[in-house]
Amino acid sequence: MTQLSPARKPAAEPAATPPAEPGKTLYGGTRSRRVTVRDIAAAKRRGEKWPMLTAYDAMTASVFDGAGIPVLLVGDSMGNCHLGYESTVPVTMDEIALLSAAVVRGTDRALIVADLPFGAYQEGPVQALRNATRLVKETGAGAVKLEGGERSAHQVELLVSAGIPVMAHIGLTPQSVHAFGGYPVQGRGEEAAAQLLRDAKAVQDAGAFAVVLEAVPAELAAEVTRSLQIPTVGIGAGAECDAQVLVWTDMAGMTAGRVPKFVKQYLALRELLGDAAKEFAEEVCAGTFPEERHTFH
Structure with missing residues (x-):
């Protein structure tokens, strides 16, 4: 089994690594590459x-x-x-x-x-x-x-x-x-x-x-x-x-x-999805969906 080395340093960022550039914050930053x-x-x-x-x-x-x-x-x-x-x-x-x-x-x-x-x-x-x-x-x-x-x-x-x-x-x-x-x-x-x-x-x-x-x-x-x-x-x-x-x-x-x-x-997403599903079902049963704009000819 691999043995832990007492002298091993934590995987924190090396001291020599420069700080992030302005606008490169983790949340909402503008970087074009993946976060690492x-x-x-x-x-x-x-x-x-x-x-x-x-x-x-x-x-x-x-x-x-x-x-x-x-x-x-x-x-x-x-x-x-x-x-x-x-x-x-x-x-x-x-x-x-x-x-x-x-x-x-x-x-x-x-x-x-x-x-x-x-x-x-x-x-x-x-x-x-x-x-x-x-x-x-x-x-x-x-x-x-x-x-x-x-x-x-x-x-x-x-x-x-x-x-x-x-x-x-x-x-x-x-x-x-x-x-x-x-x-x-x-x-x-x-x-x-x-x-x-x-x-x-x-x-x-x-x-x-x-x-x-x-x-x-x-x-x-x-x-x-x-x-x-x-x-x-x-x-x-x-x-x-x-x-x-x-x-x-x-x-x-x-x-x-x-x-x-x-x-x-x-958000109340479960309620919103349920309401949308009910509205869809009611329109289908009433014959109001699909409308003309949803139909091919």
């Missing part, structure tokens, strides 16, 4: 906050790319909101690869991060490298994401040493839903908080370019953010993280029923 992990590191140095959304298809991804969202995650959250599974656990490499390639094809600027699904990296670094390599080669994704702190540090280190950028994910890790017995807040209490800090530093030292903090008390997330050289991406982790991510179907009000406390719904 170097841009992410530069944003951390500038103290710039930035948004991340999930995406699972070319059309939606193109909308978010056009809106200036700098990082899109092809998350295994597709299992819950796109594929009809009860959790992220059943999601397969084939499903991640298919949808990641679609998202890449639908975008020009955003950095695309593809999730490594449950069972794709837990065996160890070699399995992680094999599956991460497949995602990068087959889909064109610019980075991968995997869950776990200290327990996944060896996987992170091998992937980074092979040239594959890694976004880590700690705190509430949805692939561990059965072990957690649900989706509880993580890092509460002195011992749990200390472990979260160790996890964050472990993935940084292994070379991760960013780390997602999910369902973590805001005060602890702020402490982690201050202690790291790499950016933190919060989801249910308060406002002090360097970036924020939401599942797009939650953000747009497409999700039915109760949503997590940390979700803000910026």
Whole structure:
């Protein structure tokens, strides 16, 4: 098994790298190339906050790319909101690869991060490298994401040493839903908080370019953010993280029923689509659609 080197420096931006040019900010910048992990590191140095959304298809991804969202995650959250599974656990490499390639094809600027699904990296670094390599080669994704702190540090280190950028994910890790017995807040209490800090530093030292903090008390997330050289991406982790991510179907009000406390719904898309479908159906039944202007002769 690959051994972590205590002397290894975090995958933060090298000091010699110049700052971004004016107008080249992550969100809404005017750059004509894809966002890279170097841009992410530069944003951390500038103290710039930035948004991340999930995406699972070319059309939606193109909308978010056009809106200036700098990082899109092809998350295994597709299992819950796109594929009809009860959790992220059943999601397969084939499903991640298919949808990641679609998202890449639908975008020009955003950095695309593809999730490594449950069972794709837990065996160890070699399995992680094999599956991460497949995602990068087959889909064109610019980075991968995997869950776990200290327990996944060896996987992170091998992937980074092979040239594959890694976004880590700690705190509430949805692939561990059965072990957690649900989706509880993580890092509460002195011992749990200390472990979260160790996890964050472990993935940084292994070379991760960013780390997602999910369902973590805001005060602890702020402490982690201050202690790291790499950016933190919060989801249910308060406002002090360097970036924020939401599942797009939650953000747009497409999700039915109760949503997590940390979700803000910026649109009532489910209601709007339902109303449009009803209007279409009523016109068909009444014989008023198609009209003459929709008809060929």
